[in-house]
Amino acid sequence: MDLDAYVAEHGGEWRRLGQLCDRRRLDAAEVDELVALYQRATTQLSVLRSRSPDPALLAELSQVVLRARARLTDRPGFSWAAVRRFVLVGFPAAVWRAAPWWCAVATGFTLLTFTLIGFVADNPDTAAAFIGDDEAAQLVDSGFAGYYTEFSAPTFAFHLWTHNAWLAAKCLAAGVLIVPVGYLLWQNVVNIGVVGGVMVSYGRADVFFGLITPHGLLELTGVFVAAGVGLRTGWAWIAPPGQLTRGQAVARAGRDAVVVAVGLVGLFAVSAVIEAFVTPAPLPAMVRIAVGASAWLGFLGYVLLLGARARGHPTDQGAAGDVDLEVAR
Template identity: 45%
Template sequence: MDLDAFTAVHSPQWERLRQLTRKRRLDGAEADELVRLYQAVATHLSTVRSAAPDPVLVTRLSDLLSRARVRVAGTHEPAWADVVRFVVVTVPAALYRVRWWTLGVVVVCLALAVVAGYRVATEPDVLAQMGTPAEREAYVNEAFASYYDPGASFAAMVWTNNAWIAAQCVGLGITGVWPAFVLIQNAVGVGATGGMMAAYGELDLFLQLIAPHGLLELTAVFVAGAAGLKLFWTAVSPGPRPRSVALAQEGRALVTVAIGLAGALAVSGLVEGYVTGSALPWWLKIVIGAIALAGFWVYVVVLGRRATQAGLSGDLDADRAGEVVPTVG
């Protein structure tokens, strides 16, 4: 097929369809014309794909048909089926794809926390940087435990703060700097606090109060940081895809990660608000936190593996994300 001749013959129809999709109001005759042109251009796209699959023309016609489809059928109304699919398929797929990045982040952050805690607990000069003796004693004996005030308002405050941090790690991940800063700050901060508690003989209290909610909360922060770093690496090394396409695809998928983490952080916020500071036995508090963490990873691994094996990544469907120019590799 002579693609230039085909384009020259049908361009007036494509242009007319484009004009109709941009009109704010259509009368009866224009609406009928829109439907006829939509059907005709769909046939044209099918012909191009089968006979002369020029990626530029395919993208142009696909975008035109996508706009026309909205005018013909109306905007998509979300249904409960969409919500269920998003929670059961899209979110776990996006989380599953960053699992190895998350593992790497966990290893590095745990190492930083252990080193920071050990130095604070064993080196007086480092411990002195945590505050004056009176300030340290007040924190260990009163402030640390009293922070965990059971109640809905505390749980909501914790959730919104942590969800905002996670969203920043993902949204500003392309810089590479912000997620690394957040991860290092959290790892060193938690480790140093544990080290100070250990220096005053209260390491058991630290673990009892940090473990119930911290297992899931810190995991969510690690996942957010890993997602941000993955986006940064996509900008550095996009692979066979054009850099703009790779960033668009990964960016949309990682926004899904941020939404999923908001749900995980809501659970950890409830645990922190109602379990950590409660009168429950310490062992039961830790069991509840461990169950929450295990539930998160079962959700990610079981549902995420199934979704990725089906070819999903957490990105938008093709009809919502738009056509992508084919690439080799």
């Protein structure tokens, strides 16, 4: 094998491969060229290893091949543009598309909860059947209000954040089975309905609604969104759109669910801070409720206005719930 002739024939390709590896961004044609040159260089390196004793040449070409491989297989680094696109387009668009589902969940949950509160309040014996007379009295005297001050605010906030995020994750993951989501929601209906009914029956409705409303508006909305998106995934399996297979429909809805799951982490962080620091604060109830209502209305305005606008976004794959992938940067 004439080593000099072989290097003269292919050296230009190796240099070009190295140049492509050094570029920060590549267009589609350059990516195709990078792939082709990488494939040829790996073959040529194999030939040299079997026929050439020149260690310097082998080391130089090996380095170029490794750089090309790393460029083709490495994941994109952190990008503020991707974060901005997620916050302004991806997440609100995914929530917007599931709006009929989570609005229906919110309506049904609210009706069932207030119905149960009214039933328990009008039938005091029901409360005793659920939690017992002594426990009901203790709940009214100090248990309900004391729940919000039992732990230090930072510890309480972290506990609430992880608990609510886990509940939302279960709703999203179990949505394809439909029934588990209904069970999780029913547990919350019973919990709030019974406690609220007991407080109302003992004449402490002001305490109950004054403490649960500031954080409950935002927190429960996050749960409703998670449940609605989860149920939407399940319905995609049951009745996929005509132009999609069942697997494609579930995959599309599932990608939306992943986007929503990430976004709800931030929502539950805000609701946890409100519940830990604002709900038990020594402020008039209307002030605390105003803080919670402002955060709730801000979230609704954010997802509905930006979500509606994102439907026709021309540059974002994330508007369809997909992850924006870049092959080369």
